Amino acid sequence: MSIDLEKISEAITKGQIEQLQEMTTQALDTDTDPGVILNKGLLPGMDKVGQLWREGEMFMPEVLRSAKAMSKAMEILRPRLSEGDLGSAGKMVIGTVAGDLHDIGKDLAGMMFEGAGYEVINIGIDQPNEAFVEAAMKHKPDVLGMSALLTTTMPRMGEVINSLKESGVRDQMAVIIGGAPVTQEFADEIGADLYAPNAGSAVDLTKKYFAQQ
């Protein structure tokens, strides 16, 4: 029996945690490619959640339930996503900047990189600037990802980039930033290498960036 990926997306938007877990397990049992389940089922579902929220069609408790459904499905999917990896594509450190507690988008972005074969070190939410620099120096990632969902916390991203410069490690990694209020213009302003409007495009943009280096 084949699994309808649209139903998987729908279960995310409706926050149907148990049904989603069942469908994800079934999809894997019927040999649906884990990357396809993620990219054609789960992520479009979460994108729709973002869209419905923006349009005022969904409210915060529902958004959180959808995010929980997403993360429960990812618990099932994650081990299989890494299974297909042919070695590590690279290393990524990702976190949410100081003063900011939003982690759903950051985690999704991290999961996308994980799915693409990156070793992802997720340093969490509300991380002081120094924590990014320390993690960058300790793990020597190829990519440093920062997330900010508040206009008041976005400036921390530029500060982290400046601290990376002062520590002499800025040029050793690509810096990618994201989060609802973040724009390409802002990324250019603070000297980030990459900006991705969503988790889905982040990996592709990063691959293109490294191909051009």
Ligand code: B12
């Ligand atoms: C859920 C949510 C919360 C939850 C967070 C729970 C959690 N575990 O994350 C809670 C309830 C805690 C919360 C709290 C607050 N929130 Co809030 N929250 C949201 C909400 C509804 C959804 C965010 C979300 O998860 N979206 C779904 C994900 C999938 O989308 P995303 O985060 O944008 O991520 C995507 C891209 O941006 C990108 N991305 C994100 N990060 C990164 C990083 C990298 C490296 C890359 C490549 C890509 C990337 O990829 C993701 C997937 O495609 C938004 C509304 C909105 N439309 O964004 C408000 C919103 C962000 N919150 C807002 C506010 C004001 C607050 C509070 C101040 C409310 C309050 N008065 O207490 C507090 C602040 C707490 C704090 N200090 O951080 C405002 C921000 C306004 C602004 N421009 O500054 C928003 C926009 C709501 C609004 N319209 O007013 N919030």
